[in-house]
Amino acid sequence: MADVLIAGAGLGGLTAALALLQRGHRVRLFEQASELREVGAGVQLGANGTRILISLGLREAMEQVVCAATGKEIRLGSTGQAWQTFDLGETSVERFGAPYWMVHRGDFHRVLLDAVQAAAPGIIRTGVAGTGFEQTTDSVTLHLANGERVTGDVLIGADGVHSRIRQQLFGEGRAQFTGIMAWRGLVPMQRLPPHQRRLVGANWVGVGGHVVTYPLRRGEILNFVGVVERDDWRVESWTEPGSREECLRDLAAWHEDVKTIIRNIDTPYKWALLGRDPLDHYAQGRVCLMGDAAHPTLPFLAQGANMALEDAAVIARCLDAEPVEPALQRYERARLQRTAAIVRGSSDNTKRFHNPALGSPEGAAAYVEREFQPEVVAKRYNWLYEYNALTVPL
Numbered sequence: 175m176a177d178v179l180i181a182g183a184g185l186g187g188l189t190a191a192l193a194l195l196q197r198g199h200r201v202r203l204f205e206q207a208s209e210l211r212e213v214g215a216g217v218q219l220g221a222n223g224t225r226i227l228i229s230l231g232l233r234e235a236m237e238q239v240v241c242a243a244t245g246k247e248i249r250l251g252s253t254g255q256a257w258q259t260f261d262l263g264e265t266s267v268e269r270f271g272a273p274y275w276m277v278h279r280g281d282f283h284r285v286l287l288d289a290v291q292a293a294a295p296g297i298i299r300t301g302v303a304g305t306g307f308e309q310t311t312d313s314v315t316l317h318l319a320n321g322e323r324v325t326g327d328v329l330i331g332a333d334g335v336h337s338r339i340r341q342q343l344f345g346e347g348r349a350q351f352t353g354i355m356a357w358r359g360l361v362p363m364q365r366l367p368p369h370q371r372r373l374v375g376a377n378w379v380g381v382g383g384h385v386v387t388y389p390l391r392r393g394e395i396l397n398f399v400g401v402v403e404r405d406d407w408r409v410e411s412w413t414e415p416g417s418r419e420e421c422l423r424d425l426a427a428w429h430e431d432v433k434t435i436i437r438n439i440d441t442p443y444k445w446a447l448l449g450r451d452p453l454d455h456y457a458q459g460r461v462c463l464m465g466d467a468a469h470p471t472l473p474f475l476a477q478g479a480n481m482a483l484e485d486a487a488v489i490a491r492c493l494d495a496e497p498v499e500p501a502l503q504r505y506e507r508a509r510l511q512r513t514a515a516i517v518r519g520s521s522d523n524t525k526r527f528h529n530p531a532l533g534s535p536e537g538a539a540a541y542v543e544r545e546f547q548p549e550v551v552a553k554r555y556n557w558l559y560e561y562n563a564l565t566v567p568l
């Protein structure tokens with residue numbers, strides 16, 4: 175059994191910890207934040223992610239906090255016209271063998287944290303950033319910002335989009351500002367008028383932007399993401415607050431339902447969207463990357479967290495069988511192609527959601543009917559949900 179060090183106790187690091195603990199490995203997590211909590215925002219989890227959580231024994235705990243939306247629709251930003259794209263809920267279970275869940279990041283993080291702490295109390299250290307590592311053929315040592323050194327058999331860099339571990343392995347890399355930023359916020363559902371209190375996910379599309387809304391926490395909260403083409407905000411962070419007024423200004427031409435949601439957000443957060451080319455490697459010796467550290471992505475296929483869950487399941491399976499170095503090579507081979515395809519597919523969706531054809535109601539109707547027909551949507555999304563990280567050949 176391996177002695178595993180994990181830098182970062184976010185969604186990916188915690189899931190990897192749980193998967194590894196359940197397989198009998200020793201795990202220690204090192205998190206830079208002094209307090210373990212997540213800012214308000216939602217995450218959508220497709221069947222490819224939820225089947226992993228269920229396999230880890232988290233179904234019951236997750237069901238207490240998720241919202242299983244009944245359907246998904248496309249809406250036109252200017253007029254509000256709606257098209258049904260696909261059913262979720264029971265249909266996801268029937269078609270892909272696992273549910274589609276929408277969850278508050280904080281609730282999701284808490285479920286993972288409780289499970290890790292119950293499985294192995296005291297293995298998470300907070301307020302200790304990983305700054306780098308050194309490795310030999312026999313071990314790897316993680317350097318912490320307070321000067322401490324901790325040694326184990328494997329180091330997993332689960333330290334997010336600005337990963338220090340990635341930096342040391344593969345250099346700075348090139349992040350390009352996309353010219354797009356995302357507003358994110360939450361609204362208590364009861365603040366909204368009755369016609370907006372529905373358990374459906376909506377993708378509002380328009381020229382130069384799109385808006386995604388979906389219910390969380392059994393329908394008590396509505397999650398809002400407003401993506402706009404604007405190039406004066408370049409901070410890539412979960413926690414930068416903006417104002418409702420500024421958010422309303424950015425989406426001034428959008429349908430009244432969108433503006434009603436914005437007026438009811440307590441604090442909207444601003445996130446600049448940066449694009450990065452996929453890496454050629456995720457592992458070197460006894461060190462590997464996972465989640466956003468390995469394959470940061472634009473959020474337009476809603477797959478960043480799902481990929482982190484898949485990575486966690488595959489790393490755990492790989493470490494079962496072999497010595498560390500070949501196990502991590504196997505992990506890398508299993509994950510490179512799929513994750514690169516998701517990163518590229520997410521970028522492609524920018525053009526789809528912000529297409530100039532959406533400028534007039536007639537052009538928009540023809541465009542939506544062509545681009546979001548059920549068969550076309552199925553082709554774009556089914557391969558994401560069908561993937562089973564628990565059984566995929568390694």
Ligand SMILES: Cc1cc2nc3c(=O)[nH]c(=O)nc-3n(C[C@H](O)[C@H](O)[C@H](O)COP(=O)(O)OP(=O)(O)OC[C@H]3O[C@@H](n4cnc5c(N)ncnc54)[C@H](O)[C@@H]3O)c2cc1C
Pocket residue numbers: 181182183184185186187204205206207216217218219302303304305332333334335336337338356358399445464465466467473476477478479480481482
């Ligand atoms: C607008 C938007 C919407 C999104 N919607 C979805 C969605 O619907 N579905 C989906 O699947 N994904 C979505 N995502 C992506 C998803 O949130 C991320 O892909 C996911 O959080 C990645 O998990 P992670 O564990 O790799 O990174 P994180 O969750 O970022 O965790 C990294 C952790 O590492 C810690 N850390 C950082 N540096 C260090 C260090 N040096 N030492 C120790 N610890 C460190 C951080 O504090 C953090 O706790 C969205 C993202 C955005 C921006």
